[in-house]
Amino acid sequence: MLPHPTLDKLQTLRLHGMLKALNEQLKTPDIDSLSFEERLGLLVDRELTERDDKRLSSRLRQARLKHNACLEDIDYRSPRGLDKALILQLSGGQWLRDGLNLIIGGPTGVGKTWLACALAHQACR
Template identity: 35%
Template structure:
């Protein structure tokens, strides 16, 4: 009878519940536990297993380059990173409010690490997140226009509750790049949150985006006006013991 119960649980895709029940039967651990308590135990075990699998799936789909954690972030006046402000961002309220974050700083100051730490935390709370290098996603979308999958690829980006665009502005934008960036930003404006990290200060983004100016104005208006700004200072952290980017 117990074997049949275990098999039925597995057929209903309740593997964690089946495994725990089988363990309790094998070890005869039912003494002192009521039916209600046992049912709650099995249910909680299955729930936790599904939540952990969901988190693992979100982390894998996010495509992070680093296993970044909010708990490992180093604060200090030399970095110009306010702990109270960043801890508030770590509660992910900005995602609920559809706000953006811009993180700027010289190479090695920890931009990528900070953005990925926020992304990692988002995955832990069940928020669908996607990390990508800006030039890479622009190139991929450019190729998708050739094979006819452009709109499908844009839809994937739009569905991500949190999109992280790393290394923004390292390469100049041509006309097609500008239009693609505009499509990405416009699809997300007021609907989803985006984190952008860049070595280039925001004051120089207009020139980097380039073009006739209309598209650059539209892009910057959608990105900057609803963004929290972090301008990192100090020397490269790659020179130290703790490597955060």
């Protein structure tokens, strides 16, 4: 049983991020130096972050991507012929919103699947 009635209500409302943040605030001795608005802001920010993280995790799990790749890890210096401007344009996701398909071509072992996973990971975000 939760010792604080507010914690119980947050649990009932499924506000798990706020629940964790309030627990942390209750254990922090100098939290009283913050105003009510600042403390409430911290609680709301934590809840929003928790929900965003949960949503991203769910999307990535459903996508079942082969590689944990992200566009920030692309090395444009290697001689694979990647156009940075094109990758940045694709990362915006407008082609997805327009319902277009993307075909990635190239010889074996150059990272076509990895690039597709990186674009999919970006789309999940």
